[in-house]
Amino acid sequence: MNEVSERETAPVREPRLPLLQMLLVSVQHVLLMYGGAVAVPLIVGQAAGLSREEIAFLINADLLVAGIATVVQSMGIGPVGIRMPVMMGASFAAVSSMVVMAGMPGVGMPGIFGATIAAGFFGLLIAPFVCKIVRLFPPLVTGTVITAIGLSLFPVAVNWAGGGSGTGQFGALPYLGVAAAVLAVILLINQFLRGFWVNVSVLIGMGMGYVLAGSLGMVDLSGLDAAPAVQVVTPNHFGAPQFLLAPILSMCLVVVIIFVESAGMFLALGKITGQEVDPRQLRRGLLCDAGATFLAGFMNTFTHSSFAQNIGLVQMTGVRSRYVTAIAGLLLISLSLLPKAAFLVASIPAAVLGGAGIAMFGMVAATGIKILQEADIGDRRNQLLVAVSIGLGMVPVVRPEFFAHLPHWMEPITHSGIAVATLSAVTLNLLFNVLGGPERHALTGAAHH
Template identity: 95%
Template sequence: MNDVTERQTAPVKEKRLPLLQMLLVSFQHVLLMYGGAVAVPLIVGQAAGLSREEIAFLINADLLVAGIATLVQSMGIGPMGIRMPVMMGASFAAVSSMVVMAGMPGVGMTGIFGATIAAGLFGLLIAPFVCKIVRLFPPLVTGTVITAIGLSLFPVAVNWAGGGSGTGQFGALPYLGVAAAVLAVILLINQFMRGFWVNVSVLVGMALGYVLAGSLGMVDLSGISAAPAFQVVTPNHFGAPQFLLAPILSMCLVVVIIFVESAGMFLALGKITGQEVDPKQLRRGLLCDAGATFLAGFMNTFTHSSFAQNIGLVQMTGVRSRYVTAIAGLFLISLSLLPKAAFMVASIPAAVLGGAGIAMFGMVAATGIKILQEADIGDRRNQLLVAVSIGLGMVPVVRPEFFAHLPHWMEPITHSGIAVATISAVSLNLLFNVLGGPERHALTGANH
């Protein structure tokens, strides 16, 4: 039996790795999620017409809250934190709403932050009730949702591998070559090495890809000298938050969607790590999401949630320790205080991330397919549930404008393939298996 199979079938143990290995594996998590963490403040800051210095401050604020939230989610504090290897960051679910708010007269950044605070409070109030939905996620639904998560992330990896959306020569051979080199290194390490090297295979692949990309002139370090060496994020940097009804209602809807997505991702991570996610654990995880969002509004940043791409890294490396993500949270906090260091991480070319993303996001989809084997996937109605839910989940990915004529308030749902797939899978399971009677309920896999 090869090393990869051994890692996947061995019992999961909560353990602390040797210090060097722990640091390297933790830094892998930071590198993977960093692009997503800075993308939201970049988009919203540009929509609001902020200066480059103000956008840089937004990014540092996001890194700080993401680090704190990751620490809480990984280790737990009081009633918050699912105590699993989870990375947190600014959620894309709210981007479209916040871009609209940024351009509304009398709203701006302070209105966005006020809506974020109110939405966080709303999330804290509803989390104890939402956590009960765990019973609606038998293996049939969970496997479908996890597969949809992996597939919905593939366009991100492909965009990275082609050079990123900002390049004028998308798909140029140098970009494809760098992405292919990173992917090849990861695959070769997993095939021919074991232990420490497998655990840090993504980091090694990205490091070599960074060197290769630098030799091809893809690494841009211009402006690093202008960045301050040290900067502390201060609350309410842009002024006192404004609490306006329309933005608050919009952001509260976003929190509901974040909860749906997070529930699916927590259950996915539970399957990968071999831990059962019960309603109590799910409540702790959702409370952390909401608490991070509440804090974010005061600290000049936005709604926060767990990052799906890091679930793929947990599966890819086989390192399932929450201590790893806790240290990654400390890395994020450090980067928020050291703008020059954050600048260096941000200089990683998209093609380097693309090579790693193809492997890791595919692992998420493969995990979903494996979980589906626990359900009666031979049943025609269950096959239809999987087919329709994954198909609907791909709609926002393939054609984001497909739902453009639906009401604006639905955008947080219709722009999220994960949310669409989750709602479809839960609804069809209720129709086919729960309302169909006890004999149909057994086919969901819930009693396996």
């Protein structure tokens, strides 16, 4: 009990920033994760044949749950929440499964939400056991996973920078110009300015990019007037959840994959913020993931997890305060109640996000490379571990159809480069180092705690 209370009252490593600066850095986090937050309800809603109004409701529901989960993850409530600067949102790991469910007779949205609730409950049950895997993530594995996270995010940034997948002129010069301008502003601020300006460099770059994109006619505000001023998300908007065995089993597997991804990301964030993530902290973080998923099913949204791209922002700005992400969570809750404000954020052109994404996702990969320096990377077998794990992690990124002929239930694993790289790194570390005998432990001492 003393140990827990001591953890809960421990001061954060990053001092609290002035209110305005904290608010601006929080806005950066919201802008960065917003595209991912709205993408999942957009994809699933369209697959289910929902109307534009119903999809808008799905988006607001997702923003509400993401905001609540972010606040809990950042600040902690009882035994839940890792108390680190984490942004939460709907996970892409479940998208392929939910698209299939949306088209299945007798499943639809109530079946998806029922499976989400059941998967969240399953996650709450297994979190205390999964947290023990932290010892399977020495710097050798953690560095490999974080590098793979950064590399697997690059296609997202490149897609944004080219104008987004929905554009008919992908890679057109105006899109590339806007993305380059955003990136140039971020780089120049980090080179010539200090302190506050560096902390909000991404926001400034995106703001200038938004103005430039608007002058080029890229900003589409059609439909803004039709959006209601205020809208409250109500539970079970699409009817009572339905609990069907096949969807539930599929979503439970998704939760396991989310836990593997989240474990890697929490450990990555611990390295960036200078905090050691022990099994107890990891359990708190995973319980928040599972709890958010459980709540999400009742509130008309989907499985939730931490967002890797925001870890890049923490590294990029150097602002490691959990109060920043807690405020960002409150902003998400506000956006869920104000559809017009949410609409304006959603109008940010993809090219603007792309310029910022190239810098931030690259910073994630750079952090992984830095962590690998703590391991015995001169050893040939450790080099093989890094090479093979990153290579396998890139397979779903480079050729998503590579695993198309494997069983359907494996899709949450095979469609996630992060999950593939993590499983490979953990397995090869067990083979090469843990099971390699005392002489291997002596050789790889730098790779173990």
